[in-house]
Amino acid sequence: MENKTRMEEMREQVIVYHKEHPEVWDWFSKFTFDRIEMGYSNYSVNAIFERIRWELGDVGGDGKQTFKIGNNHRAFYARRFHKMYPKHDGFFRTRRQKSQEQQATNLPETSPRDLDYE
Secondary structure: OOOOEHHHHHHHHHHHHHHHOHHHHHHHHHHHHHHHHOOOOOEOHHHHHHHHHHHOOOOOOOOOOOOOOOHHHHHHHHHHHHHHOHHHOOOEOOOOOHHHHOEOOOOOOOOHHHOOOO
16 A cells, blocks of 8 residues: 555646636636736635636536535645746745645545535
C-alpha cells in the first residue's frame, strides 16, 4: 500500500476530473480574467466556483452521480491558475494545505449519492 498524503490523493482526483471536464478550467480562467480586467488585484476562488455553478448549471457533471464541481478542487484550481499565469501569482489568496500532513483516506471522491437529502 502506498504511503500517500490526503493532498496527493485529492490532487489525483482533481486531475481525473480536469481530464473529464476541461471546460471547467476554461470557464474558471475566463471568469477569473473577467475580475482581473475589472481591476481586482485579488479575488475569491470560492466566488469563481459559485459563478460557474450559477451561470453554467450544465458544466462539470450531472449533479446526480457526481458533483458538478467538488469543493476540494478549489485550492488546486487557484494554484494552477497561479502556475499557468505567473504574472497573476497571488491573485487568489492561498494557505498552507493541511492535507499534505494527513494520510490519504483511500476513499472515492464524495458524490451526491453519499449525502442524505430530505
